[in-house]
Amino acid sequence: MPPPRRVSPNLMKRGFENPMRTMLTASAAAAVLATAASADITVTLTNTAFAGFTFNQIVGSLNGRCTGTLTAVQVDVTLNASTAFTYADDICVYVDPEPLSTGGLVQAGGFSNLGAAQRYFWPNGASSTPGTPCIGTITLTTPVTFGATAADPAIWVGNGYGAAGTSGTWTGTVTLVGVDPAVEPPYDPCSPCCTLAYGANGNLPFNYETAANRDMGACGTAYKANFYPFTAPFTGNYTFSTCETQTATNLTGTKLGVLTGCTAGATVVACNDDGCGLDGRASTLSVALTGGTTYQVVVGLDSAAEADPGLIRIDVDGPSACSQGASLAFGANAFANTSALPNYVVTTDAAATTTTTVAFAQWYRFVPAVTGAYSFDVCGSVNDTKMAIGTVCPATAGSPFVSLAYNDDACACSSGCGSTGQLAWSSRLDAANSDLPLTGNLTAGATYYIVLGSFGAGSGAASGTLTINGPTPPPACPADLNNDGLVNGADLGLLLGNWGPCAGTPCLGDLNLDGVVNGADLGLLLGAWGACP
Numbered sequence: 001m002p003p004p005r006r007v008s009p010n011l012m013k014r015g016f017e018n019p020m021r022t023m024l025t026a027s028a029a030a031a032v033l034a035t036a037a038s039a040d041i042t043v044t045l046t047n048t049a050f051a052g053f054t055f056n057q058i059v060g061s062l063n064g065r066c067t068g069t070l071t072a073v074q075v076d077v078t079l080n081a082s083t084a085f086t087y088a089d090d091i092c093v094y095v096d097p098e099p100l101s102t103g104g105l106v107q108a109g110g111f112s113n114l115g116a117a118q119r120y121f122w123p124n125g126a127s128s129t130p131g132t133p134c135i136g137t138i139t140l141t142t143p144v145t146f147g148a149t150a151a152d153p154a155i156w157v158g159n160g161y162g163a164a165g166t167s168g169t170w171t172g173t174v175t176l177v178g179v180d181p182a183v184e185p186p187y188d189p190c191s192p193c194c195t196l197a198y199g200a201n202g203n204l205p206f207n208y209e210t211a212a213n214r215d216m217g218a219c220g221t222a223y224k225a226n227f228y229p230f231t232a233p234f235t236g237n238y239t240f241s242t243c244e245t246q247t248a249t250n251l252t253g254t255k256l257g258v259l260t261g262c263t264a265g266a267t268v269v270a271c272n273d274d275g276c277g278l279d280g281r282a283s284t285l286s287v288a289l290t291g292g293t294t295y296q297v298v299v300g301l302d303s304a305a306e307a308d309p310g311l312i313r314i315d316v317d318g319p320s321a322c323s324q325g326a327s328l329a330f331g332a333n334a335f336a337n338t339s340a341l342p343n344y345v346v347t348t349d350a351a352a353t354t355t356t357t358v359a360f361a362q363w364y365r366f367v368p369a370v371t372g373a374y375s376f377d378v379c380g381s382v383n384d385t386k387m388a389i390g391t392v393c394p395a396t397a398g399s400p401f402v403s404l405a406y407n408d409d410a411c412a413c414s415s416g417c418g419s420t421g422q423l424a425w426s427s428r429l430d431a432a433n434s435d436l437p438l439t440g441n442l443t444a445g446a447t448y449y450i451v452l453g454s455f456g457a458g459s460g461a462a463s464g465t466l467t468i469n470g471p472t473p474p475p476a477c478p479a480d481l482n483n484d485g486l487v488n489g490a491d492l493g494l495l496l497g498n499w500g501p502c503a504g505t506p507c508l509g510d511l512n513l514d515g516v517v518n519g520a521d522l523g524l525l526l527g528a529w530g531a532c533p
Helices: 489-497 519-527
Strands: 025-028 033-035 040-051 054-059 066-083 091-096 106-108 118-120 133-147 154-159 167-181 199-205 221-231 236-241 254-259 268-272 284-289 294-301 311-317 331-336 344-347 355-366 375-377 385-390 405-407 448-454 463-469
Touching: 040 054, 040 066, 040 154, 054 167, 066 091, 066 106, 091 167, 106 133, 118 133, 133 167, 154 167, 221 254, 221 311, 236 254, 254 284, 268 284, 294 311, 331 355, 344 385, 344 448, 355 385, 489 519
Parallel strands: 025 054, 106 118
Antiparallel strands: 033 040, 040 167, 054 154, 066 133, 066 167, 091 106, 091 154, 199 311, 221 294, 236 284, 236 311, 254 268, 254 294, 331 463, 344 355, 355 448, 375 463, 385 405, 385 448
């Protein structure tokens, strides 16, 4: 039995629904923008399909900004096809600060409520029958002013019915009354829009209108070259790719390069033309970079005839921060992370088949001086933590850390863990901890890697004391028998005074711990003669 019809904008037309069940989806409108009369922008839809809560940007960072004051919105469209009771009047114009989300400024059309400050309904089009028109003008009670700046809201057109499985196809025009397309300023490669980071850098704007061509060395000309800076956190090999930019409906061919700068004389460090993607015309490259240096990752098109890709995606992978971790001492070590640190995926079981994400991951190294059983804890931390230990650093930042032991919750925090009292949300690694316990001994002289961070982005940065317990390490300078920082005649005298079998423990002068003070110990003392390291 189909849901009931709508008889007015305030009554349900499809039965009960939760309009937030599907997420808003944004994309750039391609080749739909044209000026109409003075101070108007008209979008032409030609058999254009929108799934529920899917919107194309008309005005904004993805598709060019505008100037003027939006005073009214007009539609003259016909519904060509409908799925799951999408009506003609579900064509929706939505004004919202970027990124696309609920709670915008204006919603004109669409059954689902996006929570805009001003909400309007079209005067007709309440039918899902193909061929149904929707024609009308909505005058805004509160006009919206645009100044062609990044502070302006964006304007979107799409399907304002957000129930799962819905879609509609429309042909016609949508007109924004009172605004003009802004004159696009020349593209400045030294003032780029976005900085790249490890992982998937998606939804990156691509300037198709005013970006200049760029010589990419052995790869030839990169047309409409866009620049995206990247600072290498460590020295090592990095991989960049536009492979995931291509979709079944967007097979734009790209050229990809890494340059030393944004000016005309910058050196091309590496480049690639056709290396991946659905049709093999997207790009990927690997290159050795120097830690702390900022490079320009340049994406251009294969030819002047390539279509506007709209949004692009650049994936970045490189050396893991694991190998750069600070050294830990036996005993108490202060720790703190910050929200600027990247998250990291670690395994949580002995088979390394399940994983979790440590937020704001801070890396450390520990070298045991004595073989034995150890424990690591951050009990009393500020905020919720996760911690793991392993023996091998990941080859790249995109590879998970294989844990020898892992723990989320073991002991009480000092603050930030629960609204009533401090729950046991701090972490401990030992033979008895939950999750993946630290069983077996750690080996003297081996390097172990510890990643410590927050439970999640919402739990905030963590801090406190990381305490390492285990077998007591030997003195840092065992031949300094009187602990004065020097190995000299005073220590030699003490050793000779205890010559022979040891009478008990400890045994002063038994440097090799064999139960006898003899020539072997004398040799060790003489070999360490001088100031202690």
